[in-house]
Amino acid sequence: MKQTLELCEAEPAKGEVSQCATSLESLVDFARRIFGSDRITILKSSLVSNLTLPVQNYTVVESKEISTQKMISCHY
Template identity: 35%
Template sequence: MTLTFSGNSNTAAFVPRETADSIPFSSNKLPEIFSQFSVKPESVEADIIKGTIEECESSGIRGEEKYCATSLESMVDFSTSKLGGNIQAISTEAEKGATLQKYTITPVVKKLAADKSVVCHKQNYAYAVFYCHATKTTRAYVVPLKGADGLEAKAVAVCHTDTSEWNPKHLAFQVLKVKPGTVPVCHFLPKDHIVWVPKKST
């Protein structure tokens, strides 16, 4: 297997909470949003904005608490509301565009938390928006990797221990040739996705 740790091509940064809260973020306000960002309604950019908002407004699966953070402050607030006030953010660390071929996993795989985490995925939008979700059936790990070419990465891996509520057409089931709810599904996170976990007391 070959792993490529490329970041999201959308490099949009967070805006302050006050600014984010002043900008509509609703499918009912699309014309106003398009006008605010000078986006033509029939453009590719408009379709991206619409798709992100619709995904944020869709209902989560059973057992999942989801939230779209439109500012760093709101992401922290959601994460602390689910995990408590003492938390830390972890993300994959790798050289830009690093590709690890014939990689090996070093012996020290670190489990981040016992089934308690908030995972936030960066979305394509005019400014930074993260789709965050918390479940009680997710385990997070830090996995040190080393490629045959010497490149190294410290990847965050997430394992979903209960996939019984997932869409049977989910890509993971097609790739692994398994059915929902039969086996855990694990994957590495891209560089610009974030896992929030309780910070272990020292």
């Protein structure tokens, strides 16, 4: 928790804007403020990093390249 708070409170890199979103709704509100638009698309991916869990195989059935100059990256 301490590391998360330190990262959240750190100054953003030059040319970047940051906010610590505490919910999906606050992330969407941030995106709307930055882009000035109600047309926000949310894409999600996840990776299981806890090796004590069983590994699940999966198959990608479709992929699509998304070209954009405006994006907000959310990570933890």
